[in-house]
Amino acid sequence: MDCSYYAAGRCRSCTQIEVPYPEQLATKQREVSDAVGAVEWEPPFHGPEAGFRNKAKMVVAGTIAEPTLGILDRGGLGIDLAGCPLHERAVVAAMPALRELITRARLTPYSVPERRGELKHVLVTGSPDGELMIRFVLRSSEALPRLRKHLGELREQLPHAVVISANLLPAHAALTEGEQEIPLTEAQLLTMRLNDVDLLLRPGGFFQTNSTVAAGLYRTAAQWTDELAPGSVSDLYCGVGGFALHLAAPDREVTGVETSAEAVDGARLAAARRGAAARFEVGDATATAYLDADLVVVNPPRRGIGELAARLDASRARHVLYSSCNPATLARDLAAMPSLRPVRARLFDMFPHNQHAEVLVLLERR
Template identity: 45%
Template structure:
């Protein structure tokens, strides 16, 4: 177990299972997963050992609420009583993040970025979002601002910041003018020439870009993609869809493995975020994969309006709400030979699988993406009955 002073003083209780031994955490999650699929036929289901996480330092991203005063900013969280807690020493972050946050606090003062005061609805700087690439330790920094009023001051101090933090590769200002608990706005202003942070899982280049979803536990994410790749590499697949594809992690891994045996395998990836589609397309180009296209569309609407050749494999990695009954019924009628379902919410996944009445679960594995909490990821392979 790790020691966290914020949990001990109850100023931060995000890691609700911190006092539970790690083996017990995994057992509880596995029991919960089994409960969600208890009503399904498991006669042909193969369970794989849960993929474990490091217990500390596993996150690649910090989302810090900025509060306090401009000369003494606080980076962390604000509780329901409007009390600020500095979390720059959170043990879940990479070991060097505290030193980086110290430099950023100094930068906030130099640039005159007044922290946003929720009660008074005044100030400019709302959040600082910091992301690290595991492969090269390069960094992406995003300032979430109420307006563009202080943009010139940020640009004025930028050269000094880059001197102190030379690993900063991507820097942006995001404008979020609403007085609401919304992390980011639609407008993203790039302050550096480079717009993506490169990561690499299992030899596949993936690109992190502002406003594009990317897993926050890279070691477990790499294991998740590798498992998917291993499960499908020998399947008779010529055409696959990757719905809710994000930056293309699942689709690219599976397409790369399948094209090793059959260069004509075609991949279509669908994701509503244009930023994520940009990153996925860049990854496909870097991989040299052919017959790959990514589109910025609503995944469910795309699937429900397809009349062309059906895929042999459909990958779904939906948000917490799951794929929903209309898409499940569509897949039942479409009848691809294989389904690969990845979920961050086993409850909605269990409901979706009950709707997929034409499919039989074959393999399943739990991935502990979020240690010390009740949350986890799960991957399951289904075949047409």
């Protein structure tokens, strides 16, 4: 992938960009193979090397007249990366209109060194159908009237921006967003259509960064599950229901568990619209009572499943599908489940040009 920002020394986020992509894949395959061991490995799944990122987390800096959208340098000053080639085309195309809005609405970029200003971040998510979710992260509600005043002009420029909101982050902290979300459009659900499944994403909700590869991940999970033909499935850390809704079948009891009530609401609505035989509950996946399903799916954050591994090992689950974004914690968790043997695995490259790797592992009861 060619990147003018990298070539100019303005951004070094893509640490592996100078490594040929086939070599990147081979290195990641070795890392996940070391973590999982000798199992039946399917060929790595990957998408395009550029234009794959469906979400842009842009730090706003500079001035009202000349705002930057990108990252900060070591001194806290803005580096503009509005044309980052990692982002999907629709996300990149929205940046000029967002820059104009900042100037027109006089949204003062937040200065980290001076700890003053209002607009901290602009977060843009693109759906596979080309629709957008746009979130403005503000220090306070002071700029909300000006933002609302010019919202119509932004929507004229970006008619495919179906979800717009403001998020308040008062603290001077290394955070992307705060707890309070203020809707600016009636619609607050972005439809993320993967395969033939519509997943519904709310502002602040988690979704896989690479829609193309996420679709491949869910297809693979569905294929493996259909071959196992379990009567019951528990999807822990289910989020908006990506795995659960792909694994749902008329003769299969599927339950998703997630701590985020907003994500569960979206998953329930998606299931109802699809007519899927899946139910979703708000709960702590590490303390869930659904470990005795025929198949348990876990898709934890980078820290892994921790104490849940021992409980899964002692459960009556015949199979476990573990989707991991961290080979180190995956290896630790597999070692804590000696009664469950890894039998099948596949690498999914969600993050070209860096060292992160996603891997799906199927385990079966010994």
